[in-house]
Amino acid sequence: MIRACLTALALVLPLAATAGEPRGTGDLGVVIERASGSVLVVDQSDRAALCRVEGLGDLSHASLTFSPDERFAYVFGRDGGLSKVDILTCALTARIVQAGNAIGGAISDDGRLVAVSNYEPGGVKVFDADTLEQVADVPMGSKTVGLADVPGSRFAVATWDTGEVWVLDHSADPADPRITRVGGVGANPYDALMTADGRTYIVGLFGEKGLTTLDLWQETPQPRRILPDYGKNQADLPVYKMPHLQGWTLAGSTYALPAVGLHQVLWADAATGRETGRTDVAGQPVFVTARPDGRELWVNFATPDNGTVQVIDSMTQGVKQTLQPGAGILHMEFTPRGREVWLSARDDDKVVIYDTRTYRKVGEIAARAPSGIFFTARAHRTGL
Amino acid sequence: MIRACLTALALVLPLAATAGEPRGTGDLGVVIERASGSVLVVDQSDRAALCRVEGLGDLSHASLTFSPDERFAYVFGRDGGLSKVDILTCALTARIVQAGNAIGGAISDDGRLVAVSNYEPGGVKVFDADTLEQVADVPMGSKTVGLADVPGSRFAVATWDTGEVWVLDHSADPADPRITRVGGVGANPYDALMTADGRTYIVGLFGEKGLTTLDLWQETPQPRRILPDYGKNQADLPVYKMPHLQGWTLAGSTYALPAVGLHQVLWADAATGRETGRTDVAGQPVFVTARPDGRELWVNFATPDNGTVQVIDSMTQGVKQTLQPGAGILHMEFTPRGREVWLSARDDDKVVIYDTRTYRKVGEIAARAPSGIFFTARAHRTGL
Numbered sequence: 001m002i003r004a005c006l007t008a009l010a011l012v013l014p015l016a017a018t019a020g021e022p023r024g025t026g027d028l029g030v031v032i033e034r035a036s037g038s039v040l041v042v043d044q045s046d047r048a049a050l051c052r053v054e055g056l057g058d059l060s061h062a063s064l065t066f067s068p069d070e071r072f073a074y075v076f077g078r079d080g081g082l083s084k085v086d087i088l089t090c091a092l093t094a095r096i097v098q099a100g101n102a103i104g105g106a107i108s109d110d111g112r113l114v115a116v117s118n119y120e121p122g123g124v125k126v127f128d129a130d131t132l133e134q135v136a137d138v139p140m141g142s143k144t145v146g147l148a149d150v151p152g153s154r155f156a157v158a159t160w161d162t163g164e165v166w167v168l169d170h171s172a173d174p175a176d177p178r179i180t181r182v183g184g185v186g187a188n189p190y191d192a193l194m195t196a197d198g199r200t201y202i203v204g205l206f207g208e209k210g211l212t213t214l215d216l217w218q219e220t221p222q223p224r225r226i227l228p229d230y231g232k233n234q235a236d237l238p239v240y241k242m243p244h245l246q247g248w249t250l251a252g253s254t255y256a257l258p259a260v261g262l263h264q265v266l267w268a269d270a271a272t273g274r275e276t277g278r279t280d281v282a283g284q285p286v287f288v289t290a291r292p293d294g295r296e297l298w299v300n301f302a303t304p305d306n307g308t309v310q311v312i313d314s315m316t317q318g319v320k321q322t323l324q325p326g327a328g329i330l331h332m333e334f335t336p337r338g339r340e341v342w343l344s345a346r347d348d349d350k351v352v353i354y355d356t357r358t359y360r361k362v363g364e365i366a367a368r369a370p371s372g373i374f375f376t377a378r379a380h381r382t383g384l
Numbered sequence: 385m386i387r388a389c390l391t392a393l394a395l396v397l398p399l400a401a402t403a404g405e406p407r408g409t410g411d412l413g414v415v416i417e418r419a420s421g422s423v424l425v426v427d428q429s430d431r432a433a434l435c436r437v438e439g440l441g442d443l444s445h446a447s448l449t450f451s452p453d454e455r456f457a458y459v460f461g462r463d464g465g466l467s468k469v470d471i472l473t474c475a476l477t478a479r480i481v482q483a484g485n486a487i488g489g490a491i492s493d494d495g496r497l498v499a500v501s502n503y504e505p506g507g508v509k510v511f512d513a514d515t516l517e518q519v520a521d522v523p524m525g526s527k528t529v530g531l532a533d534v535p536g537s538r539f540a541v542a543t544w545d546t547g548e549v550w551v552l553d554h555s556a557d558p559a560d561p562r563i564t565r566v567g568g569v570g571a572n573p574y575d576a577l578m579t580a581d582g583r584t585y586i587v588g589l590f591g592e593k594g595l596t597t598l599d600l601w602q603e604t605p606q607p608r609r610i611l612p613d614y615g616k617n618q619a620d621l622p623v624y625k626m627p628h629l630q631g632w633t634l635a636g637s638t639y640a641l642p643a644v645g646l647h648q649v650l651w652a653d654a655a656t657g658r659e660t661g662r663t664d665v666a667g668q669p670v671f672v673t674a675r676p677d678g679r680e681l682w683v684n685f686a687t688p689d690n691g692t693v694q695v696i697d698s699m700t701q702g703v704k705q706t707l708q709p710g711a712g713i714l715h716m717e718f719t720p721r722g723r724e725v726w727l728s729a730r731d732d733d734k735v736v737i738y739d740t741r742t743y744r745k746v747g748e749i750a751a752r753a754p755s756g757i758f759f760t761a762r763a764h765r766t767g768l
Contacts, residue, residue: 022472025408026454026763027495045453045495067431068720070410070454088406109721111411111429126713151677151722152741170740196722197677217679218701253637292579293535295601314599336452336764337493337582338535357536357555377764379410380720382677 015069025070028087029333031344032062032075033349033368039064039075040367041087044335044342044375047353047363051090052086056280057081058095063104063372067129068111069145073374076105080221080248084132087376093130109382113170115155117147124168126177135174141164145321146192146203146245148315148383150216158203165192165201165221166213175265185212185223188308193245194383204245205231213273226273230259249297250291251314256297258285265299267317279317282308291356292338298356300329302345304339309343321359325352332371344370392746408575409454412471413717413759415659415728415735416446416459416659417752419472423459424751425471427761428719428726431737431747435474441465441481447756448489450763451513452495457758459512460489466500468516478516492534497554500710501531508541508552522560524550530576530587530629532767534600537730542573542587545640548599549576549605569596569607577629578767588629590613597657610633615644633674633681640681642669649683651701663701666692671715674698674720675740682740684713684727693727695743705743709736717757728754 027044029070032129038054056062056077065074072093077085085092107114113135115126122143126136142159144166150156151170158164163185168177194201201214201221209231214221243258254276255268265288267277283305289298290341297312306328311321326345333342340362343352346369353363378384411428422438440446442463449458456477459467462510463485469476473602484504491498497519510520526545528572534540537555542548547569552561571591578585585605587596593615598605627642638660639652649672667689673682681696688695690712695705717726724746729735730753737747762768 022406022455024451024455024472025410026450027452028392056549066410067408068411069408071406086406090409109723132533149721151679153723197679199677199679282759293583295535295581295583337533337766339493339537376410380764382721382760 007181021098023088025088025376027376028070029342029373030064030073030075030085030087031365031367031370031374032059032064032372034059034062034346034371035369038368039073039085040365040370041085041090042342042351042365042373044340047365049325049365049367050087053085053090053092055081055092056085056095058346058373059371061103064374064376065107065114065384066376067107068379070376070379074107074114074177076102077114078102080118080120082114082127082132089091095376096127096132096136098127103143103145106155108146108149108155108170109151111151113174115147115149115168117144117157119143120163124155124166126155126168126170135179136168136170136204138166138168138177138179140164146201147191148192148194148201149198150194150201151198151382153347155202156192156194156214156216157184158192160188160190160206163187163207164204164222165189165190167216167221176179177221180215182221182223185214186210186225189304191245193248193339195250196382198382202245202248204228224273227266227268227275230257230266230277243286247285247287247289249288251290251294251297254314256288256290256349257347258288258299258315265312265369275328279312279318281310281312281319282322289332289334291341292334292336296320296342296356300332306330323354325354325361326350330371331373333375342373342375344373346370385403399401400566407472409472409545409760411760412454413455413726413757414448414459414469414471415749415751415754415758416448418443418445418446418755419753421461422752423457423469424749424755425469425474426726426735426749428724432469433749433751435734437476438468438472439476440467440469440479442472442705443755445487446655449489449491449498449768450760451491451749452763454760454763456513457490458489458498459487459499462486464502464504466498466511466516474486476637480511480516482518487529490531490539492533492537492539492554494534494537497537497558499531499533499541499552501541503529506545507552508539510539510552510554520552520554520561522550522561522563524548524560529573530585532576532578532585534585535766540570540576540578540585542576544574546573547571547573548593549573549587549607551605557738563714564604566605566607567597567600570594577632581633582766582768586610586629586632586633589632596763603728608657611650611652611659613659620674625748627670629674631660631671632667633672635674635678635681639673640672640696640697640698642672642683646693649681649696661701663696663703665694665696665703666706672687673716673718674763675717675725676720680704680740682725684716690714706739707740707743709745710734714755717759720759720761726757726759728757730754734745 142161283301328347526543667685712731
């Protein structure tokens with residue numbers, strides 16, 4: 001009988017094991033493993049990997065966003081795949097291939113809608129966050145870039161082919177968004193950025209110099225050009241990559257942003273949109289990321305300088321630290337209150353962890369060709 | 385045998401049930417039930433109460449802070465009680481009475497230390513966040529107020545009797561903090577506020593007019609007086625309550641704050657510390673709280689106007705909505721991206737939930753004399 005009972009118990013215990021010890025999700029995160037179509041779930045407090053979820057398709061250019069409960073990650077793959085990952089149970093909950101070629105996505109401020117911007121066939125598709133069933137399809141006659149959430153069940157996106165910004169308002173009817181189109185944004189938007197308050201949408205242009213901002217607090221937002229000289233300055237200058245606008249940062253009332261093709265970080269006044277200074281750095285900057293308190297900016301670089309990371313003092317605007325955290329540093333993510341920074345060292349197959357006060361390495365985690373690192377605190381912020 | 389097995393299973397199943405379905409903690413929250421020494425754990429997504437935890441002592445003036453994983457709430461009671469509540473399993477994990485009379489607390493940016501500021505016997509005590517064992521005891525010869533976390537395992541606190549600010553730096557040795565004392569802050573600090581970047585510490589004064597700010601980015605912070613006329617203006621004016629500085633808000637580069645004893649909200653330029661305008665409102669304001677996007681400010685009032693809530697447009701500085709959400713509105717908490725606001729209606733024994741775009745009530749939850757509402761997203765922010 002004891003054996004029979006133990007067998008019966010064995011049938012029950014795995015359930016308990018699946019449910020697992022209760023755990024909070026506020027200190028979890030997801031690391032994209034770009035070459036293997038997998039993600040690694042990590043624990044900030046233990047500086048450890050928890051598990052790997054595979055089968056997410058082409059993650060060579062991937063991003064993700066979190067559900068408001070910080071339990072589910074929606075992963076946007078280059079191949080048009082939209083995957084929903086349960087980071088608590090370490091399972092791929094749902095996966096669809098919703099387009100031929102996609103570039104990113106966002107989740108609405110009520111957590112109910114997930115939107116994806118597509119290169120092929122273009123436009124934006126919107127899905128139910130629970131089921132991934134399609135809720136709306138908004139063709140725009142263009143590739144779309146820089147999709148971001150806007151407060152009030154809205155999304156903003158820029159159109160590469162037509163130089164517009166579309167704001168989709170799903171608050172009245174999720175399936176039939178009210179559309180605001182703003183034209184004259186500029187030639188070939190290639191990326192865009194939403195400020196943390198959801199007010200200012202900044203569009204980067206590939207087809208001309210400068211950037212365009214929109215004030216979404218206005219009833220009919222008007223394009224406003226800033227940094228009119230921003231872009232490629234010399235015809236013979238090798239630009240390895242147009243910097244993502246996610247590489248921008250706002251420290252106080254000053255933007256810090258990567259120069260295009262130059263070994264410099266630019267400073268611009270947020271109110272006037274005018275350049276106010278430059279800092280020489282170790283290579284072509286990719287991400288200029290403020291530590292959450294804004295006191296320092298951490299900068300990584302394009303190849304061949306992508307083994308270096310520099311720290312800039314936001315008060316003096318001078319470089320105060322030069323670090324060599326590993327080979328192929330692709331991304332940096334701060335813990336929410338800025339105590340540590342996690343860096344993906346793609347070519348070392350690991351994530352390295354630094355204390356942001358002592359600049360000492362405090363941990364590392366094995367990962368397969370890691371790229372983006374995303375902590376769950378993003379769930380609570382607009383534009384991420 | 386079947387019955388015996390079922391008995392054996394019954395012994396196992398409650399464990400699985402305790403572990404419960406896995407759930408994220410990013411959308412949870414805790415409501416203080418001030419009269420009954422209990423807290424209600426709530427779910428933002430479902431607009432529902434999950435469970436009640438009792439036995440927390442005197443919560444007539446209570447606050448709390450969350451662990452970085454958003455699983456544990458540290459509740460600071462008026463009676464010197466420090467309670468650790470597991471909001472996932474709904475259990476009181478640990479409780480100590482660490483002083484005779486306490487006023488609030490904070491958690492360090494590495495999540496390892498919980499500090500409490502005390503009226504009786506004064507000073508600050510620091511505890512291990514896991515076990516609640518005492519780590520450090522810092523007598524200051526004074527009652528202390530306005531304790532807040534500062535980046536880098538630090539805490540700031542103001543001293544009522546001696547008019548100082550102490551900054552405790554626990555980064556080298558948790559048990560023996562390095563202490564920076566700043567004198568000349570002003571007569572009888574009664575509360576203080578840390579800005580979200582952990583840079584500016586604002587001290588309210590009971591013994592004289594005006595407020596004092598400290599720039600904690602400076603090596604030796606110097607007291608700087610702002611709003612020199614702030615305080616009680618007329619000898620015969622009834623002031624029901626000195627407003628908490630947590631009732632202040634920073635919208636863009638402008639502070640909005642409750643006037644003392646007047647039916648007005650004051651506006652001040654953050655850079656100069658000078659008053660720039662006033663808005664007439666329905667009563668003596670208590671909390672002036674910015675919606676997370678900064679577009680609106682929601683204001684509640686002292687008795688006899690505490691059934692009213694007003695919404696101010698931060699661009700026009702005019703009142704745009706007057707609501708009557710319930711009786712005895714003590715506190716307001718926005719969902720992290722600002723889609724809803726939860727209000728505690730103490731005298732109606734309920735929490736009411738409003739959509740911040742339509743101003744319509746979208747839910748309510750029974751609660752016993754609710755006061756403070758705290759959502760877990762606070763875990764990721766400095767100074768909360």
